[in-house]
Amino acid sequence: MKIKSTEDRVVEAIAIILVTVFAACCLYPIIYCVSMSLSGNDAIVKASVKLLPRGFNIDSYKRVITNPDFYTSFINSVIYTALGTFLSLAANLSLGYVLARRSFVFKKPLTVFILIPMMFGGGLIPTFLLIKALHMYNTVWALVVPGAVSIWNAILARTFFNSTIPNEIVESAVVDGASDFQIFLRIVLPLSTTIIAILALYAAVGIWNDYFTALIYLQDKAMRPLQLYLKEVLSISANTSQSLSAMMDPKDYVNNFVNSTRIKYVLIVVSTLPIMVVYPFIQKYFVKGVMLGSIKG
Amino acid sequence: MTRALRKERGPTDAPRRLTPLEKGIRRDWQLILIGLPSVLCIAIFSYIPMFGILYAFQRVSLRGSFWTNEWVGFEWFRQFFNSIYAWRLIRNTFILNFWSLVVGTTVEIGLALTFNEVRDGKFKRFTQSCTYFPNFVSTTVVVGMMINMLNPTTGVLSILLQKVFGMAPIDMFAQPNLFRPMYIISGLWQGAGWGSIIYLGAISGIDQTLYEAAAIDGAGRIKRILHVTLPGMKSVIIICLIMHIGGLLSSGAGKILLMYQASTYETADVIATFVYRYGLSSGEFGYGAAVGLFNSVVNTVLLVAANAVSKKVSEVAMF
Numbered sequence: 001m002k003i004k005s006t007e008d009r010v011v012e013a014i015a016i017i018l019v020t021v022f023a024a025c026c027l028y029p030i031i032y033c034v035s036m037s038l039s040g041n042d043a044i045v046k047a048s049v050k051l052l053p054r055g056f057n058i059d060s061y062k063r064v065i066t067n068p069d070f071y072t073s074f075i076n077s078v079i080y081t082a083l084g085t086f087l088s089l090a091a092n093l094s095l096g097y098v099l100a101r102r103s104f105v106f107k108k109p110l111t112v113f114i115l116i117p118m119m120f121g122g123g124l125i126p127t128f129l130l131i132k133a134l135h136m137y138n139t140v141w142a143l144v145v146p147g148a149v150s151i152w153n154a155i156l157a158r159t160f161f162n163s164t165i166p167n168e169i170v171e172s173a174v175v176d177g178a179s180d181f182q183i184f185l186r187i188v189l190p191l192s193t194t195i196i197a198i199l200a201l202y203a204a205v206g207i208w209n210d211y212f213t214a215l216i217y218l219q220d221k222a223m224r225p226l227q228l229y230l231k232e233v234l235s236i237s238a239n240t241s242q243s244l245s246a247m248m249d250p251k252d253y254v255n256n257f258v259n260s261t262r263i264k265y266v267l268i269v270v271s272t273l274p275i276m277v278v279y280p281f282i283q284k285y286f287v288k289g290v291m292l293g294s295i296k297g
Numbered sequence: 298m299t300r301a302l303r304k305e306r307g308p309t310d311a312p313r314r315l316t317p318l319e320k321g322i323r324r325d326w327q328l329i330l331i332g333l334p335s336v337l338c339i340a341i342f343s344y345i346p347m348f349g350i351l352y353a354f355q356r357v358s359l360r361g362s363f364w365t366n367e368w369v370g371f372e373w374f375r376q377f378f379n380s381i382y383a384w385r386l387i388r389n390t391f392i393l394n395f396w397s398l399v400v401g402t403t404v405e406i407g408l409a410l411t412f413n414e415v416r417d418g419k420f421k422r423f424t425q426s427c428t429y430f431p432n433f434v435s436t437t438v439v440v441g442m443m444i445n446m447l448n449p450t451t452g453v454l455s456i457l458l459q460k461v462f463g464m465a466p467i468d469m470f471a472q473p474n475l476f477r478p479m480y481i482i483s484g485l486w487q488g489a490g491w492g493s494i495i496y497l498g499a500i501s502g503i504d505q506t507l508y509e510a511a512a513i514d515g516a517g518r519i520k521r522i523l524h525v526t527l528p529g530m531k532s533v534i535i536i537c538l539i540m541h542i543g544g545l546l547s548s549g550a551g552k553i554l555l556m557y558q559a560s561t562y563e564t565a566d567v568i569a570t571f572v573y574r575y576g577l578s579s580g581e582f583g584y585g586a587a588v589g590l591f592n593s594v595v596n597t598v599l600l601v602a603a604n605a606v607s608k609k610v611s612e613v614a615m616f
Contacts, residue, residue, distance in 0.1 A: 011518045011519060015411045015414035018411045019424045023428055024427075026486065026490060027430075029442050030431075033442060044451075047456060049453070091335045092335070094334065098328050101328060105318065105325045110336070120596075121346065122343075122347045122589075123346065123586065123589030123593050124573065124577070125572065125585040125586040125589050126348075126349025126586060127349070128576075129582060130341075145338070145342075146342040154335065180325070180327035180328045184331060209435035210435075212551045212554075230438065231555065235441075236444060236558055238444075261451060271435070271437075271438060272434055279430060283426055283429065286429070287429070290491075290494045293495075294498050294533065
């Protein structure tokens with residue numbers, strides 16, 4: 001028997017209002033950027049766009065997409081993300097599997113070994129000098145190898161293996177004479193599509209969105225990922241940037257203001273688009289990942 | 298492991314029994330192989346830099362190497378703590394992280410409690426998705442949005458602030474006193490929804506019979522939130538706080554590098570950005586390493602201390 005008291009109704013109404021306001025605040029900047037990127041010249045000059053596009057103009061989209069600086073960096077990002085995600089999956093799933101095996105001979109030393117870096121790190125400069133000494137500076141490897149093992153994600157994988165794959169399956173496989181490689185590749189991995197999806201998404205989003213690593217380790221302009229390109233074109237001093245003026249028509253003084261403004265919004269939209277498109281379908285995996293992380297294993 | 302190897306290299310004329318360790322290695326050699334690449338990766342990229350803190354006591358030259366650099370003792374530390382920067386950087390890092398933590402955690406918990414009062418269904422799922430999304434927008438884009446939307450003449454938010462609060466049309470990114478609020482509020486936009494998931498998880502773990510019992514005792518909805526839900530989240534809140542306290546002096550440089558400029562260093566320059574600017578951009582590697590080492594040590598001390606305090610006070614601890 002459930003009867004709603006006035007208090008119940010009031011609390012629920014307030015909750016709904018608060019949630020709506022917060023969600024609207026989260027959504028608004030994104031909608032606004034999309035609208036600005038599509039609006040006509042007039043609306044941009046008068047700053048009259050508030051929510052939905054006014055007028056229509058996709059000239060800036062054309063300029064961005066055909067700009068070599070932009071698409072090189074976009075392709076670079078795709079390559080780095082694919083490579084980095086693959087390496088990170090291989091590293092974290094295998095480490096997670098070893099951590100999950102309760103009888104592993106080096107279980108204790110290994111646990112201590114991975115916990116220490118979680119508490120103390122050498123910091124930026126020693127890491128940078130190491131990368132230089134290893135001749136990884138200004139190579140793709142500096143972006144994808146040092147960050148491949150994420151101890152946090154390996155522990156996540158371990159928690160998943162421990163909580164979803166019954167120990168009996170592994171034990172009976174051992175009795176049947178399966179090797180550890182076989183157990184890992186033929187039994188554990190096929191049962192773990194969820195954690196594979198979670199870890200792949202974490203890694204992919206992390207690499208796609210990261211500019212700092214590239215800022216430190218990459219020198220060649222031709223190698224820079226999308227986010228580093230965005231850093232230049234969207235930064236506080238963007239209007240003096242070469243990459244931005246490369247997209248302007250030097251003779252068209254009148255429209256340069258409009259174009260430079262709209263181009264920035266186009267860049268914001270285009271670079272976030274891959275995530276926007278897949279987000280509704282993959283969101284549940286991210287949430288599952290957080291929930292899994294909160295299980296103390 | 299070394300003991301085992303030494304034994305194997307010993308005289309092998311007489312058959313002898315294997316120690317448990319040797320047996321274990323023979324049994325688990327495949328597991329060892331599977332884990333080895335990752336372990337090597339951690340050894341190289343996490344452990345070697347730990348020894349790299351010794352650079353903090355050297356005059357580092359890129360032409361030389363660790364073995365040929367000149368040792369300078371505590372020279373860089375002395376320079377740093379005698380400079381005008383030391384106090385400013387520590388203060389800025391601490392204030393920025395402290396307020397981000399306090400405001401962030403409060404909003405996250407509040408949001409989780411609010412979501413918990415909304416009935417499950419499409420509306421709830423949709424609004425939750427909206428609040429999680431900003432977490433996946435890159436920092437570059439977030440700061441880019443802020444720069445454009447807060448532009449004093451064309452930015453929609455700036456115009457709103459001017460109309461509603463009568464703010465002068467100023468370049469907000471050049472104002473030292475506005476840096477912290479801008480950093481913290483944009484941080485809320487990015488992370489509060491996502492951060493609330495962990496607290497929602499904690500709420501869903503609370504025993505439902507407690508609510509029924511409270512209802513029978515006459516506790517209304519608000520009383521149940523205060524006396525059942527909040528206490529039920531206690532251990533998760535504490536663990537989250539411990540993890541964040543360890544990071545009170547470790548804000549990443551990423552977002553601040555994009556947001557600050559020389560005119561706002563006074564409030565915006567933190568240890569991480571300083572290490573980047575002096576250590577990397579200007580090539581003062583030894584000096585940068587010294588400041589970074591100081592930072593790492595403080596972080597570890599904070600983490601261990603927070604953990605110890607919470608163990609004493611509430612019997613909840615991370616390790």
